[in-house]
Amino acid sequence: MRPSSSTSDGGLFDGVLAAGAVRAAVSDAAWVRALLDAEAALARAAARTGRAPAADAEVVVAACAGLEVDVAALGAEAAETGNPVVPLVRRLRAAVPGDAAALVHRGATSQDIVDTAAMLVAHRALGPLLDDLGAAADHAANLAERHRGTLVAGRTLLQQALPTTFGLVAAGWLTGLTAARRRLAEVRGHRLAAQLGGAAGTLAAYGGDALGLVAAYSEELGLAEPELPWHTERTRVGELAGALGTAAGAAGKAARDVVLYAQTEVGEVSEGGGGGGSSTLPHKHNPIHAISACAAAATTPGLVATLLAVMPQEHQRAAGNWHAEWRPLRALLEGAGAAAYHLRASLGELRVDRDRMRRNLELTHGALLAERLAAALGPKGHDLVREAVARGDLASDPAITAQLPAAEVERLLDPAGYLGSADALIDRALRDARR
Numbered sequence: 001m002r003p004s005s006s007t008s009d010g011g012l013f014d015g016v017l018a019a020g021a022v023r024a025a026v027s028d029a030a031w032v033r034a035l036l037d038a039e040a041a042l043a044r045a046a047a048r049t050g051r052a053p054a055a056d057a058e059v060v061v062a063a064c065a066g067l068e069v070d071v072a073a074l075g076a077e078a079a080e081t082g083n084p085v086v087p088l089v090r091r092l093r094a095a096v097p098g099d100a101a102a103l104v105h106r107g108a109t110s111q112d113i114v115d116t117a118a119m120l121v122a123h124r125a126l127g128p129l130l131d132d133l134g135a136a137a138d139h140a141a142n143l144a145e146r147h148r149g150t151l152v153a154g155r156t157l158l159q160q161a162l163p164t165t166f167g168l169v170a171a172g173w174l175t176g177l178t179a180a181r182r183r184l185a186e187v188r189g190h191r192l193a194a195q196l197g198g199a200a201g202t203l204a205a206y207g208g209d210a211l212g213l214v215a216a217y218s219e220e221l222g223l224a225e226p227e228l229p230w231h232t233e234r235t236r237v238g239e240l241a242g243a244l245g246t247a248a249g250a251a252g253k254a255a256r257d258v259v260l261y262a263q264t265e266v267g268e269v270s271e272g273g274g275g276g277g278s279s280t281l282p283h284k285h286n287p288i289h290a291i292s293a294c295a296a297a298a299t300t301p302g303l304v305a306t307l308l309a310v311m312p313q314e315h316q317r318a319a320g321n322w323h324a325e326w327r328p329l330r331a332l333l334e335g336a337g338a339a340a341y342h343l344r345a346s347l348g349e350l351r352v353d354r355d356r357m358r359r360n361l362e363l364t365h366g367a368l369l370a371e372r373l374a375a376a377l378g379p380k381g382h383d384l385v386r387e388a389v390a391r392g393d394l395a396s397d398p399a400i401t402a403q404l405p406a407a408e409v410e411r412l413l414d415p416a417g418y419l420g421s422a423d424a425l426i427d428r429a430l431r432d433a434r435r
Contacts, residue, residue, distance in 0.1 A: 014334075016292045016295060016296070016338070017292075017295060017296050017299060017334070017335065017338055018296075018334035018335070018337070018338050019292065019296070019337075019338040019341045019342060020128060020129075020132060020337050020338055020340070020341030020342075021128035021337070021341075022125045022128055022129050022333055022334055022336075022337025022338070022341070023334055023337065023338075025121065025124045025125035025127070025128065025333075026121055026125050026330045026333045026334060028071045028075075029071070030121055030124070030125075031117060031121055031330075032069050032071060032074070032084075032088070034116075034117035034118075034120040034121045034124075035084070035085065035088055035113055035114070035117045036064040036065075036067060036088070036092070037064070037117070037120060037221070038112075038113045038116040038117050038120065038221070039060070039064055039088075039089070039092060039104065039105060039113060040060060040061045040064040040065070041116075041194075041217055041220035041221045042105070042106070042108060042113075042196070042217055043056070043057040043060035043061060043064075043103050043104070044057050044061060044216075044220050045213055045216035045217040045219075045220050046103060046106065046213065048216045048220075049209070049212050049213050049216050051106075051206070051213065052103050052106075055100075056099065056100035056103050057100075057103065059096055059097065059098075059100040060092075060096055060100055060103050060104055063092060063095040063096045063104075064092065066095075067091060067092060067095055069088070069091065074087055074088060074091075081110070082323065083110045083111075083114055083323070084114075085105075085110035085113045085114055086110060089104060089105045092104050092105070093105075106205075107198055107203075107205035107206050108196065108198065109197070109198055109199050109317075111195065111231055111317065111322065112195045112196050112197060112198070112229075114326075115195035115230075115231070116194050116195045116196070116221065116223070118237075118325075118326075118329060119192040119193060119194065119195070119221075119223050119236075120221060120223065121330075121333075122188075122192055122240060122329070122333065123188060123192050123222070123223065125333045125337065126184060126185075126188045126333075128337065129184070129247070129333070129336060129337045129340055130181060130184060130185055130188070132337070132340035132341045132343075132344045133177055133180065133181040133184070133247060133250075133251070133340045133344075134181060135344045135348070136177055136251065136254070136340060136343045136344040136347055136348075137174055137177040137178050137181060137433060139344065139347035139348050139350070140170045140171070140173040140174040140177060140254065140347060141170075141174050141429075141430055141433055143166070143167070143170035143173075143347065143350065143352070144167045144168070144170040144171040144174055144426050144429060144430060145167065145426075145430065146167070147165060147166040147167040147170060147352060147354075148165055148167035148168075148422075148423055148426050149165060149167065150165055150166040150167060150352065150354050150357060151163055151164075151165060151166075151357060151358060151361060151415050151416060151419075152164060152165060152166045152169065152268060152357040152360075152361075153357070153360055153361055153368060158260075160360075160363070160364055160367070160368050161368075162368065162369075162371060162418065163361060163368055163369070163415035163416075163418055163419060164419065164422060165419060165422050165423075165426075166268075166352060166357065167422070167426050168422045168425055168426055169257065171425060171426045171429035171430070172429075173250075173253070173254035173257070173347075174429050174430070174433050175429050175432065175433070176250035176253055176254070177250050177251065177254070178432060178433045179246075179250070180243070180246050180247040180249075180250040180251075181247065183243045183246060183247075184243045184244065184246075184247050186243075187239050187240050187243045189224075190224055191224065191236050191239050191240065192223055192224060192236065192240070193218065193223055193224040193225065193226040193230070193236060194214070194217055194218040194221050194223045194224070194225065194226065195226070195229065195230060195231070196213070196214050196217050196229065197228075197229025197230075197231055198229075200316045200317070201228070201229040201231050201316050203229070214226070231313075231316060231317055231318075231322075232313035232314065232315065232316060232317065232318055232322075234310075234311040234313060234325075235311070237307055237311070237325060237329070238307060238308055238311050240329075241303070241304045241307035241308060241328075241329070241332060242304060242308075244300065244304070244332050244333065244335075244336040245300050245301060245303075245304035245332070245336070247336050247339075247340065248296070248297040248300040248335055248336040248339045248340075249297060249300070249301075251293055251297055251336075251339040251340050251342075251343040252293060252294055252296075252297025252298065252339055254293075254343055254347070255289075255290040255291075255293035255294045255297065255339070255342065255343050255346060256290075256294055258271075258287055258290035258346055258347075258350065259287055259290045259291055259294060262286075262287040262290070266356075266360065267353060267356045268352070268353055268356050268357045268360065269287075269350055269351060269352050269353065270285060270287065270350075270351045270353070271285075271287045271288070271289055271290065271346055271349055271350060271351070272349035272350070272351055273345075273349050287346065289342045289343070289345040289346035289349075290342070290343070290346040292338070292342040293338070293339045293340075293341075293342035293343040293346060294339075296334075296335045296336075296337075296338035296339040296342060297335070297336075297339040299331070299335040300332055300335045300336055300339070303328040303329075303331050303332040303335065304332065306324070306328040307325060307328050307329060307332070310322075310324045310325055361415050364389075365392060365393040365394060365395070366393060366394030366395050366413045367389045367394060368415060369394075369412060369413045369414075369415060369418055370385045370386075370389060370394070372412050372413075372418045373385050373394060373400070373409070373412050373413065376404065376408070376412055377400070377403055377404065384399055384400065384403070385400070387399065388400050394409070394413060395409055395410060395413055
């Protein structure tokens with residue numbers, strides 16, 4: 001299949017919002033290829049189950065492989081019937097000589113082919129997406145191990161709260177990416193199913209042992225075999241949407257942290273590489289991969305919501321809600337794919353400034369350890385420390401030193417001594433990721 005046009009709308013912005021290998025896997029060319037692969041698999045399954053001569057099936061398969069398709073023309077003709085399968089089947093039958101033409105699309109309905117193609121497209125696109133998520137998780141694991149002793153301010157509500165380690169921060173990224181990747185892999189392996197039900201989901205056109213045909217069809221495609229036709233039972237699409245949105249969110253979380261750590265006033269990390277420049281400001285080195293990951297991730301929640309909103313579909317075939325899935329599903333795959341791709345690049349070249357992190361710990365003159373100091377001062381410690389913070393430096397505040405020896409105050413204000421179970425938590429994250 002050699003389509004003359006294969007790009008989706010919005011190419012100008014795809015380097016940011018649809019970056020990586022997923023875009024090609026969900027392109028118009030990829031969709032047409034998947035539609036033809038579904039037709040070829042149906043012919044092969046018919047031959048395997050004795051419904052058609054093997055020679056006829058091979059003629060159909062060869063026609064599917066060699067059919068030239070003008071995607072723009074196909075899309076325009078789809079408006080007449082509400083989907084692209086009817087004009088595609090017309091072209092395919094014309095390309096198949098003799099009696100074998102009768103085998104093309106035999107017993108199927110258009111939705112069988114579109115839904116199957118959608119699952120093939122998703123299955124293929126999830127390959128590079130899972131690779132990028134896995135590589136990003138590996139980078140996070142390396143950061144967690146390498147920086148398990150690198151002190152950094154833990155921030156709540158964007159304010160310094162307590163000391164933590166950058167290793168534990170990266171371990172948090174790791175657990176999110178690992179969980180999201182596992183769920184997406186589970187959906188890919190078990191919930192992306194072939195679709196074959198015929199006009200009303202009864203398989204009536206196939207006669208006896210139609211379930212054997214469904215099994216052969218699914219096996220030919222490398223997709224899960226469904227219990228029933230799922231024309232209007234759309235939990236598979238909903239689960240895929242949720243898993244993609246979750247993966248994008250996990251990537252977006254890590255990327256958002258990188259953007260915040262890279263602010264001039266914080267300056268605790270930066271991206272390597274030669275990108276991130278400004279059109280007017282020669283001094284800028286923006287964390288552009290992290291920014292792009294954030295942008296791509298931000299496009300996904302609305303797409304997930306659309307796919308969930310159109311799940312209630314009428315009777316045995318939907319009047320509109322099925323059609324409404326097509327664009328959001330492709331855009332969701334692109335968005336989640338771009339978020340994972342950019343995060344992989346960002347974490348892979350991340351530069352960590354340990355010295356800047358240490359200096360930033362000292363900005364509050366000991367207030368970062370206020371919780372620890374207040375606990376050591378007893379029942380009135382909270383008020384004493386709060387008032388001392390307002391006056392300035394906790395280490396030399398007379399209200400504090402009157403209660404505790406200077407050496408003890410210094411010990412209590414050492415951030416390295418108040419990290420709780422950070423090291424053990426990193427170990428747990430690493431062990432879980434390696435399972």
